[in-house]
Amino acid sequence: MGGRTVDMSDEKLLEIKNLSQHFKTGRKSLVRAVDGLNFDIYKGETFGLVGESGCGKSTTGRSIIRLYEATSGEVLFKGENVQGKKSKAELKKFNRQMQMIFQDPYSSLNPRMKVIDIIAEGIDIHGLAKDKEERRQRVYELLETVGLSREHAERYPHEFSGGQRQRIGIARALAVKPEFIIADEPISALDVSIQAQVVNLMKKLQREEDLTYLFIAHDLSMVKYISDRIGVMYFGRLVELASSEELYRNPLHPYTKSLLSAIPQPDPVHERTRRRLAYKPEDHDQSEEPEFREVTKDHYVLCTSKEFEEMHQQAPV
């Protein structure tokens, strides 16, 4: 279902410019978790960010929402830089527009708080409810929006299953009526049948609330299903970016090819014949620093000028 263009506009909601996030791991060693990232997210789309553990996809999400202070680079939200020094009021305004859903529905909910207070925390901080009654009504509404019921409001997180907890996390994110939600592996910890429920819910909410998503995941089939465009990360850098349809049909970077070829498909005969492609970073021409280039329309690949020429010539017209 990638490549949906119905409610996707050309308006850039988020522009990530040369974003880097380096961590010091010792006196002399530096981990370049995210290294010079550039991409845009359009209003109303779902942007999927995939890659293997340690590639920097979660760090990217966390840097965008300022859970980490970026080492360098800019994140423009509706044209305004959200990185750097900000006043409290500015931060508050920004926090209302951008929310996050976490991977682990167990550690991301405070076990000592009732569901109503977990969900209403943002409402309280931003003063979105006039009185206690309005606050409660709003939480009831949110619970029903995410497929839970109002009776759940007075309970504690441990009384819920993983899927239900993830719904609570989604309700909490929605409480402040954000425009943009970063979902960091929101379904990885859930059972298959529950994953489908949560993905269906996220898609429904996107239509109804006009949301834009950054969907971070390592499960490539689900990412393809939910995303309009996908960026593939490898060692802190984007190696390929294209519409999800295009990326799966016509992967160009050897790492993307190897990643796609490694996914087992629920199809035994296919599995008996599937050939895995190995990625060898040393096969690239080391004499030239690769750049992010547009090989065909809206399809970007990290490549050297020579690789670019080759891909460009082979590209279907």
Add this chain to the structure above:
Amino acid sequence: MSNETILEVKNLSVSFKTPNGEVQAVRDVSFSVGKGETLAIVGESGSGKSVTTKALMGLLPAPKGYIKNGNILYGDEDFAKLSDKQMTKYRGKDFAMIFQDPMTSLNPTMKVGTQVMEGLRMHRGMNKEEAKKEAVRLLELVRIPDAKARMDQYPHQFSGGMRQRVVIAIALACDPKVLIADEPTTALDVTIQAQILDIMKDIQEEFETSIIFITHDLGVVANVADRVAVMYAGKIVEIGSVDELFYNPKHPYTWGLLGSMPTVDQREEELFAIPGTPPDLLHPPKGDAFAPRNRYALKIDYEEQPPMFQVSETHYAATWLLHENSPDVQPPASVQQRIEEMDGKWEAGQ
């Protein structure tokens, strides 16, 4: 793969005593595993798949968890009747286990080599020199580069994939007849997962090990399994060859599992999700436990537990839909379509 049965589980029921009463985690489960065969057990959390294998290994947390009924037949023994002490003869030797998180099954304070040598010295009575040599061979077998040097390192110096290889090497140390792998690749990246699956398949081919592979990932099942058992609410609801399960599924729960994964060419707006959540096994429902979540449920599903209906010599499913008097119900269109798009050709009655 031969037809020789190495392990047979008959009418196994496992329960847990809790302050609220008896939780019936596994309810009347029967299956067998052939020599050199991989049986995959699929199901969601709480379906009883892990508890079943823990019962096989004699690893139920006593006295809370206990085998209520049934037999686990291996050779001349019935594991269900053996004491914990008697089980030590088999556990880790004839039966070895690999867990999801390799870090929790390795000792962080012990050198990797020592941990591999432990089983060799205990079960196979090797002296230190022999064990050392054999351990290096095992680490090479699971394709750990520079195995000799890695012997002296600690688990934290290994990556997740490398750790899982160590765990496999330890499991192989005593030349097990049955290897139980509980979500061994779930915590790993896809490229690493592929390597581990390859290693396991090579080992199986070489040693004719039987593997019981627990997973919730149907892609992995299609890759590794010869036969598949689908578990729901403590019961096996469908069992058959891997081709039968994927190309000719009969149970609505199996349809739901297949439908809730998007295909590469998924076009529909919505995934075919199974509504609701699994039942509470403290009070298993009367009739078919899946009925409340089953859009094809018949009236009888709420009254009586369906028996296993035979579909073929190797394929069985516990759904009333297979009864001769039941209406003709086909899998949902999205599931039919996805089967049609698969590479495998399947014709009814095959």
